[in-house]
Amino acid sequence: MGDVAMTVPVLRAFTQQYPSVKITVLTRAFFKPLFRDLKNVTVFPADVKGKHKGLVGLYKLSRELKKENCDAIADLHKVLRTKVLKPLIGTRKVATIDKDRKAKKQLTKGKIFEQLKTTHQRYADVFETLGFPVDLSNPNYPIPAALNPNISKLMGDSNKKRIGIAPFAAHDGKKYPLELMEQVIKELSKNYQVLLFGGGKKEVQILNYFESEADGIINMAGKLAFNEELDVISNLNVMLSMDSGNAHLAAMFGVKVVTIWGVTHPFAGFAPFNQPADYALVADRNQYPKIPTSIYGNKYPEDYKDAAGTVPVERVVEKIRTVLG
Template structure:
């Protein structure tokens, strides 16, 4: 590293959507400040997210194994200190782990994200209902505070990947437009009811190639049942590595997702995204990057006036679990049709 090259450690350990949201911000940073070198401290699973970024490398944090607890974090900091001299640390996570690490890593410049916890609490308790600062901007604000103001309004995205033989064999080589559908989320209250989602899949599969995303035994079985019922439907759950999934996503014409990780994976690759929202709401700041506001399809607040009931979908009053079901399947189908 030259004397003029400033090396920034970026900390964001989880979760999948939050880490994916870092990518467009780092893309802007590395383009607008090509002299900056970035090391991202995150879980090894997320390494492929950063594959298209110049001057960015990933350092693995194994917080459930060798880097667990205070002593594990001390060992992690020693490894980081050994070969690096950081100009600054951008803490995009701001949890106890990153605060402990801060004490051990040799670096005086340290800025943590302002998560806006107070205003998010007002939003989810019905005392405020307006668009809060978006998470991407909160990340960008950290770099601004470190002396690297960012413009996120003119993003560039990687070119779509040329699919290898294995992926072409799975997807088939026809001229149909490809729609990815990721019907699952961490909490059921963020999901579109599966019986309604089946109606969406059935209709879309008449005109488009529908590619289903998910993971785990139960999700795979549900998606397999859709694949077996309808022509032009392909279930990818459990068949591909994350790298291969990203290759496929980069070749989609559109991704239909819940308020969940797949929306952010598609958005970071510059793919059009339609999101379905249950008890959460884009006002909390987690809408996918660079997408029109009206691509967020929202549950009916006349019927469910307490939405958003929580930021992550883990808390909701009785009767709210199926809130996303207040969006008609035709609304989703027509929205996708109008975009494509």
């Protein structure tokens, strides 16, 4: 989801700079709400677990896409499916993302330690190859969504500033230790409304426990449709997230995003869009010199699992307070 959400600021800039060009986004149906605010953008749902599964499914998908009469293909993903699909569609003008795996490998092997090109800029480069250079330096964002009665009832009537907190990530090495996150949540709830985000039965149980710890903490997980959850995120004053999808969901709305990093690092290019570098709270590399151990956080030495815990609770709380002014 994070990869898909990162395309949104780029597509928003594209549609504003080239208002006469129509874009069709090929992605899973679940992600369609991410593109709801973009003009001249439609979503073509790929049913990769159903009728578009496997080689036969990709052939069917190519037949359907041909009817769109696209003039060019921008491959922002560069995976096996897109490699198979592009020649089947037959569109001659094709541009594919350069993920620069060589530089990323050097970064994770400790041969270099420097900021690589951001994923957002890599997406923009694809469009430039097609003849549409995209300037990302002056972004615009949609206005916060109106909250329906269901959401308003859940959130209650509070005049406090809203902090979203998403304490989970796909891999353990990217997570802030839960006992430390509990302290962060309880401290912030004293002065702000804290809204918790996550998914999955186990995560919901943990967030329910956090919610019970103090007033001003509300667990949003499992209570809203995805479209409604996006409405809430668009109304946040700040999001606190791991290196995970929720950071990118908030950033695409122009919400301020503070991130905590464990075995991954912003230098790989996956920091949320248009956020100051000091909003990224990184693990102590003196103690864990092999960081980043991998690009996606799925590979790390066993004793690096709690690397994110080297970011002190006090630093996280103070950064949030500073960002909120």
